Structure formats: structure tokens, C-alpha cells
Amino acid sequence: MQQTRRKKGFFESSNPYLNEERFASSSASSLTGTIDEDAGQMTVSGAVNKTFLLGAIMLAAAAFSYTFPSPLLIWGGAIGGLIVVIIASRKMERSPVLAPIYAGLEGFFVGGISAMYASMMDGIVMQAVALTFGVFFSMLAIYKSGLIKVTKSFRTGVMMATGGILILYLVSIVMGFFGMNIPFLHEATPLGLVISLGILAIAALNLLLDFDLFEKGEEQGAPEYMEWFAGMGLLITLVWIYVEILRILAIFSGRE
DSSP states (O other): OOOOOOOOOTTOOSSSSOOHHHHHHHHHHHHTTOSOTTSOBOOHHHHHHHHHHHHHHHHHHHHHHHHSOOHHHHHHHHHHHHHHHHHHHHOGGGHHHHHHHHHHHHHHHHHHHHHHHHTTSTTHHHHHHHHHHHHHHHHHHHHHHTSSOOOHHHHHHHHHHHHHHHHHHHHHHHHHHTTOOOTTTTOSSHHHHHHHHHHHHHHHHHHHHHHHHHHHHHHTTOBTTHHHHHHHHHHHHHHHHHHHHHHHHHHHHTOO
């Protein structure tokens, strides 16, 4: 007997896109026969392979945007990627098509942002890439070792912190339209650096939740298209970490 699903709340998701409820709902759909009965089920290895493929698409688009930087590519990639994420979160069965589109759009954004920072500081992009991989593999090792358990209370705490950061970013964007900034946010001050490092830490903790949800999808028998959905969610977290690291490196160099 399945437990009654709880009511969704504002902080339901850690990564604003990827959450356990979505895997549960997709699994329920497979049990009720609302999807193709011949379709396979999600596996961790399949999700990992899809993530690598999406990463390759993003890198190709990023290379183009880095070589030919343009505000149109940056804003088009950011806004277009957000729209695709919203659609995918409501139409998960379309993830095999939407995930590659998102990866391409996000690549345009990442490449353009990287070019912008590279023009201010030599070597910053390679440093940020190396540190992003370092954070990823460190959190994967922590997850696999069980050093940090993804419990219900841990998940809730990370969800709330991520939701708070999302609100902070939205307020910052709105204030930017009026020529105002949130004090100390991404500023080259000791407090600004502490705030940026705190945001990076929350982003890194999201990786633990993403890894856990990869396994939950397999355990719950989610349909195969959820591999694309999960890979896309992990890519969102990695891009967030990369951009935060770029900002922190810029603060250390006094360029932010």
C-alpha cells in the first residue's frame, strides 16, 4: 500500500527542478498504465550516461558562445533555459527532447559568462572548471561513503536554504532594474566573500540530494525518460556551482 502523498509546499524542491515527488509521481503513472508499458525503467547508470551526453552538448554550445560572445546568447540562453526547465518540470515525459535543448541553451549562457570573466582575469575559467569538478567528486565521495546521510530533516534544511537563495536572487534582479544592489551580495568585502562561500556550500549540498534522487528513481521504478529529467536536474546544479565559483574567484582577484 502506497503512502498518501503529502501536499506540495513552496520548498518542496532542493534543486528547484529536481525533487523526489516527481519520481514518485512518474512511478505512479507507470503503475496505472498511463505510460507506454513497453518502456524501460530508470537506472542510475542510464541517468549517468544521459548526464554525460547532456554535458557534451552543453560544452559544445559553450565553446561556440565563448568564441563568439554575445549578450543575445547569454540572455537568450538564460531565459530560454529557464522556460525549458519550467516546461520539463510539468511535462516530464518530454524530457528526452527538452533536456538536450536545455543543455544547448545553458551552454550559450555558460560560454558567454565565461568569456566575460575571462576578459577580466586570465585563467579564471580553467580554475573555475577545475574547482567545479573538485566539488562534484568531493560531494560524490561524501555521498558514497555515507559521511552525510540524506535524511528527511537534512533534505528539508537544504530545500529551505535553496529556496531562500532563490528569493534573494530574484530580489537582486528586480532591484538591479532600478539601479540598486543588495548590500554585500557578491561584493569584494569580507562579509561579501562569506556570503558567496555560504551560497556555494548550499549549492554543493544540493549535489547530495541529486545523487540520492538518482538512486530513488531506480528504486521506485521510475520510467526511462526520467533519466533525462534527472540528468538535466544535475546539470542545473553544476552550472549553479560553476557560476558561483567564477564569482568567488573574481572577488578574490578584486574584479567583482
